[in-house]
């Protein structure tokens with residue numbers, strides 16, 4: 001396997017940390033201040049200080065050839081088999097995920113980099129335990145790689161400078177850029193990134209400064225990087241123009257990251273009273289008015305600026321064994337992609353290779369020979385701040401079944417995450433870190449807002465604790481005692497209970513979960 005931690009690569013990462021680490025810490029602290037202010041005032045609005053940017057007439061850099069048509073994007077973890085499967089899938093783009101779908105176990109972090117290194121050089125192969133051979137396709141175009149590093153909040157404790165951990169985002173970006181930027185350009189592509197969980201345009205400015213520095217330092221032409229920013233936090237939804245503006249020489253588009261967005265909405269307004277309490281998470285669909293407002297604003301903003309509007313993930317996954325499950329997944333995903341294509345999105349995400357043809361067919365139907373919808377007239381509609389935070393108009397209610405589902409799926413996901421698996425199919429739905437974050441945040445909000453369920457019962461910490469016991473028993477029964485004992489259910493229970501019920505709300509459940517991973521590493 002190629003060596004990722006060469007002295008030169010490590011020095012490059014250290015240098016990025018020395019140059020930008022302090023600013024990253026300041027921006028994380030600024031998130032807290034802003035959230036506290038919104039909680040106090042109950043208001044979130046477009047920034048008065050950047051009105052000129054919103055009103056201005058500017059566009060982002062033109063798209064490189066291999067990112068002009070993004071009608072179908074596969075997402076997934078960067079393990080060896082999935083890397084090959086994703087590249088071969090027929091999707092135009094592959095989001096190579098070091099984030100939501102990946103646990104930051106050190107072997108995933110480094111293994112993912114090694115697989116990407118080999119994939120870019122077209123040398124990647126894999127043989128499964130059953131002896132199945134995997135190689136890159138030669139009979140059709142491989143997907144363009146867009147790598148997603150971790151969000152700003154996670155440290156990478158295996159890389160330290162002067163006793164301080166380096167941000168996971170800097171490690172992921174730094175190693176990928178150092179090893180691959182020149183090679184990608186030589187092959188007619190480029191260093192392309194998805195940027196997750198940004199909360200402000202100042203965080204986008206930090207990324208832009210990192211890109212400028214990295215390109216300069218390695219002699220890569222300025223403007224080679226392309227970044228697609230996930231608008232997946234509620235404060236970022238109020239700064240879409242500003243984020244594109246900060247990154248305008250490197251920006252490719254914005255993506256409607258609906259799962260983390262929902263998490264962020266609940267997190268931001270968790271203590272703002274009953275007007276901000278949402279129904280069961282599975283009842284909150286993309287047709288809810290506040291989510292319609294978000295996606296319409298995203299498409300409108302992108303197309304005004306010559307940037308791509310990328311759709312998000314429908315959770316349904318197909319099954320090659322169960323035709324009924326398969327049919328349902330196809331129908332649900334088709335409907336989701338039809339809505340997005342009709343709304344003007346330029347392409348969208350799928351989580352599984354069998355969904356690529358569905359997404360392609362839907363977007364082919366709308367795009368025809370055009371590579372995207374940038375030529376479509378921009379929708380002339382004003383989306384107001386109040387539309388983005390109108391949670392009250394969301395149909396549905398909090399139910400006991402919804403509460404139990406939050407507990408069950410949260411426990412199952414955290415347990416898998418601790419074992420190193422960040423993308424999991426549960427009940428034929430694709431679940432990743434954002435699902436568990438929504439589940440536990442919703443529980444926290446319901447407890448702290450004395451929410452009544454459909455049964456008339458009030459959600460209390462005691463009720464949730466009892467449901468945790470019930471659901472763990474049911475899980476034990478379904479997986480069997482041996483699997484249960486060999487798994488991480490004890491830690492999953494401790495972490496999930498804490499992030500769902502502790503008075504002090506944890507910003508991300510992956511922070512205590514990462515501590516548990518490190519403790520287990522030390523103990524072994």
Ligand SMILES: CC(=O)SCCNC(=O)CCNC(=O)[C@H](O)C(C)(C)COP(=O)(O)OP(=O)(O)OC[C@H]1O[C@@H](n2cnc3c(N)ncnc32)[C@H](O)[C@@H]1OP(=O)(O)O
Pocket residue numbers: 074075076077081082083085086097100101259260313317318319320351352353423424425429430431432434
């Ligand atoms: C909120 C967000 O951020 S969404 C984006 C982040 N999340 C993701 O990207 C999740 C991506 N999806 C996945 O990881 C997977 O589809 C799962 C875990 C949900 C299901 O995976 P599996 O249980 O392997 O599904 P299944 O058995 O049906 O897979 C069939 C084949 O497709 C492959 N496959 C499935 N999903 C993917 C994928 N996303 N990328 C590449 N290959 C895939 C499998 O490796 C398997 O290959 P094989 O036939 O060569 O063995």
Ligand SMILES: O=CC(=O)O
Pocket residue numbers: 100230232256257258259260261312313434
């Ligand atoms: O990353 C995507 C999301 O929906 O969250």
Ligand SMILES: [Mg+2]
Pocket residue numbers: 100196230232257259260434
């Ligand atoms: Mg996300």
